[in-house]
Amino acid sequence: MEQYLPDPARYDAMPYRRCALSGLQLPAVSLGLWHNFGHVDRFDVGRGVIRRAFELGITHFDLANNYGPPPGSAERVFGEILRLDLGAHRDELIVSTKAGFLMGPGPYGDGGSRKYLVASLDQSLRRLGLDYVDIFYHHRPDPDTPLEETMAALDHIVRSGRALYVGLSNYPAPLLREAAALLRNLGTPCLIHQPRYNMFDRELEHGLLDALADEGIGCIAFSPLAQGLLTDKYLGGTIPPDSRAARAHFLKAADITPARLAAIEGLHALAVARGQTLAQMALAWVLRHAGMTSVLIGASRISQVDDAVGALRGPELAADELAAIDRLVAVAR
Numbered sequence: 001m002e003q004y005l006p007d008p009a010r011y012d013a014m015p016y017r018r019c020a021l022s023g024l025q026l027p028a029v030s031l032g033l034w035h036n037f038g039h040v041d042r043f044d045v046g047r048g049v050i051r052r053a054f055e056l057g058i059t060h061f062d063l064a065n066n067y068g069p070p071p072g073s074a075e076r077v078f079g080e081i082l083r084l085d086l087g088a089h090r091d092e093l094i095v096s097t098k099a100g101f102l103m104g105p106g107p108y109g110d111g112g113s114r115k116y117l118v119a120s121l122d123q124s125l126r127r128l129g130l131d132y133v134d135i136f137y138h139h140r141p142d143p144d145t146p147l148e149e150t151m152a153a154l155d156h157i158v159r160s161g162r163a164l165y166v167g168l169s170n171y172p173a174p175l176l177r178e179a180a181a182l183l184r185n186l187g188t189p190c191l192i193h194q195p196r197y198n199m200f201d202r203e204l205e206h207g208l209l210d211a212l213a214d215e216g217i218g219c220i221a222f223s224p225l226a227q228g229l230l231t232d233k234y235l236g237g238t239i240p241p242d243s244r245a246a247r248a249h250f251l252k253a254a255d256i257t258p259a260r261l262a263a264i265e266g267l268h269a270l271a272v273a274r275g276q277t278l279a280q281m282a283l284a285w286v287l288r289h290a291g292m293t294s295v296l297i298g299a300s301r302i303s304q305v306d307d308a309v310g311a312l313r314g315p316e317l318a319a320d321e322l323a324a325i326d327r328l329v330a331v332a333r
């Protein structure tokens, strides 16, 4: 079998940002495997995307128990890529996974109980072929499980060696503060929070960024391109047959409204004037926050990884450009 030998210069261009008060640094751009890495997708394409990402200094790969489809298959695919290519570089990788959404039948396949979280992570480790993950997340709050139980389960997961760090995802600011205090008291501080954040979805700006700064927690924003809307893909309103809007049910053709298309046209013109693609400007916009540790992209092909990493070489966003972006998206949100 051909031995995978990554480029020795792979760390030269990627900036690494410290995850708040921790010792861990993450690449400014990280890659998620929510879409494009299931058993329904082409393995050779996904493998090429992961290899290219690693060559460009992307050391962080984000998974969840339910990524696929079918659920679990993205972890199996990534496990196979580890076996074929990246396994020898395990100590250079930050692999994360999560539990919290529906994964299995019965009362122990969803939620935030200690029973579900520990069993789910054991299943993830088997699919990945790993002894431990670097970050384990509770994927979303569970109102039916005491917060104390979920946080104690995360603490147990770290103490048992299944994960090095823990994170939370989709927690609103007040609950995040409560959870952070519980974890701190247990001696397993919350490393990072994973919220959705992009030009169209600004929820993060309403208390969550402040809570993260106060609690000393890092931030990794998911869907920074609004699942592809904030690229040149849908300019003019055409939906390419191989795009997420045509293939998957999380982004629907109905989401591409005339108001959003008008905003996308204006944003595209602004990006071109800056010498960037719209995707690059959208990523630079997320990364402008001092508290933003990393931006978590998805990619269906190698060129999208190249485009994303190119965002790190662009000019900073000036105050008048930020104001223009706010005006353009205000009518479409």
Ligand SMILES: NC(=O)c1ccc[n+]([C@@H]2O[C@H](COP(=O)([O-])OP(=O)(O)OC[C@H]3O[C@@H](n4cnc5c(N)ncnc54)[C@H](OP(=O)(O)O)[C@@H]3O)[C@@H](O)[C@H]2O)c1
Pocket: 031, 032, 033, 034, 035, 036, 062, 063, 139, 169, 170, 194, 221, 222, 223, 224, 225, 226, 227, 228, 229, 231, 232, 233, 242, 243, 244, 245, 279, 296, 297, 298, 299, 300, 301, 303, 304, 305, 307, 308
């Ligand atoms: N914690 C959570 O609840 C949660 C939820 C969602 C996501 N996530 C994480 O965040 C990761 C990223 O989410 P996401 O995939 O929604 O992110 P995204 O970066 O907003 O969207 C990625 C999609 O946009 C399109 N795209 C990317 N670059 C492009 C370019 N340069 N030109 C044209 N189209 C481009 C591709 O779709 P096409 O197929 O159309 O090419 C790609 O798959 C996930 O993989 C997952 O790890 C977490």
